[in-house]
Amino acid sequence: MTTIKDIARISGFSIGTVSRVINHSSDVSPATREKIEAVIREQNFQPNRNARSLKQIHHSPVMIFVKGTHNIFLDAILEEIQIQMHIHGENTNVTFLGETDNAVAEAVQISMYQRPKGCIFLGGSVLNFQKDFSRIDVPSVLVTADASCLGFDGLSSYTTDDYSAAYEAVSYLIRQGHREIGIIGGNPDSAHEGNVEKRIAGAAEAMRQNRIDFAEKERFEPCGFLMDDGYAAVLRLMERCPEITAVFAISDLIAIGAMRALQDKGYRVPEDISLIGFDGIPFAVYTNPRLATIHQNVPQLAKKAVEDLLLRIKYQRAAAHETIPYRFEPGESIASPARRS
Amino acid sequence: MTTIKDIARISGFSIGTVSRVINHSSDVSPATREKIEAVIREQNFQPNRNARSLKQIHHSPVMIFVKGTHNIFLDAILEEIQIQMHIHGENTNVTFLGETDNAVAEAVQISMYQRPKGCIFLGGSVLNFQKDFSRIDVPSVLVTADASCLGFDGLSSYTTDDYSAAYEAVSYLIRQGHREIGIIGGNPDSAHEGNVEKRIAGAAEAMRQNRIDFAEKERFEPCGFLMDDGYAAVLRLMERCPEITAVFAISDLIAIGAMRALQDKGYRVPEDISLIGFDGIPFAVYTNPRLATIHQNVPQLAKKAVEDLLLRIKYQRAAAHETIPYRFEPGESIASPARRS
């Protein structure tokens, strides 16, 4: 492995000078710079990053922590954030964390030796932030969960108003004439993530205001976040409550699984059963029928997160907590309930 | 920031001894170990990874390089590989690379300072390997493209036989009675990736053997790899060649977009137009109708890759190149062509 020492030896300069050209310091004569750069190219030399960050004061790029690897919705936000960062001339460094990891604890560790300018968290439980965030000392923003209640100076948050969105979704179903409404999704294990609870609470409130008795024990069927989970969950639900005419799925993936399950069992969507999802992932537009959903504003979530973080890094702005408007997307999967005798 | 020096000072031992307990060296008395561990816990000390890997001989975990961030098929392989590695008690470190990056060049750089035991590449162009792989000196495997022609001692490859699979897919269409067959997908820009060419070549060969004249200029419509791309491409194709009765899409994502486009234009799938994709992603089972496809054996690709790499790391086995059987999945999107007058 060729090191800075080799470059120094070959070029005939000291390692200090070589280091200066690597770091684009202006204190090097053009002639020297050129010679050294030639040697670097010729030797195909890459400075050892470990050694560098061991000394360097410069902070490394903004780090993005994504909770879970196969979350199509977070993937979309990530992509947008990277685009936005690029527009602002900033690099990013992405770390995917397992479902079971405590994202914050991991981030603490990484930020200790990487020294990022700032952190963006996509997903993650508010409880974990409460527990470990105090050890992160760079500006950070959480996207997808509301951290305002935590009161950390260093943590902003941008999120969709899950409660209101679910309230609106279910209100719409009710306005279409549905009164027998089921809910699927929401893994009991990850209950502490918060979003699921808020969506269920919003849905329940919509029913309550319309004097529909939401018997959660019967009408709510929990399941994981994959299509298969939605497939199985809706069947369990329909078997238990065959009178149901509309289903609110806690995520689009779950809804897509449910749609296919219903169709396989001979239900027509939406003529027999209406269906609405949550998120607004690209696939929702490609199902047949197109899925009604709550479309979260991914570009806006990303834009706000990036601008917030950059302003705080550069101008020490204060952390903020904001809710980004969603859009109800009627799709083709909702109809008025058929008169059944 | 607390360092090993602080731990040494507080515990009253030397930094050498502290280092030994951190590294689980056996040459430490139980009493000392306990005292030092207590201080580490109490101070919440995390050793600086940069400093560590600067010295350490131990290689870091296997690195996995994934080409592109939103490739649902590679994501599936990645997940399987991580499961397999976990079974073997190995950790992994995943790096997602941009579409435009030269994965191998990036891997070279990273492997220089991370010193992984081995590398797994998911996707990536064979040309880039030819150019830069020689600088990687740890066992590596490429999944998704055939590297046998490159002749590197350090690079295995496991892949689906794209040519034969496409040949089989199109042969099936022909056996169903189709003779007017179109192909969509395959971005001309990423043409050097190889897979696309092989799939098209296999399809063309199937036609040739059945004395169907495949006018590639007319019957092949290139496009990107997203659903939207497939949506637009199939419409361009049908407009140009309205006589087509069957479409082979180079990937499932493209096929799903095409399916919806055809349905939106009033074509019935499969009654009017038959459709087949490639990959076997989970969504293919959730479209309506279910998508016919070439199901790549993801678990097997992952398993082989992992076992190969581990054997080579531990027992200096030689690199190998193997093709993993695929499965033709008839789905519900293929029918015999309607008699049109």
Next chain:
DNA sequence: CTGAAAGCGCTTACAG
């Protein structure tokens, strides 16, 4: 079993 010391590859005041 433990400590003192050299050194990993680099950066950065400090002189000149």
Next chain:
DNA sequence: CTGAAAGCGCTTACAG
């Protein structure tokens, strides 16, 4: 503008 030297946080022979 350039070099010599200290030091980043850690690991690991080498003594004892």
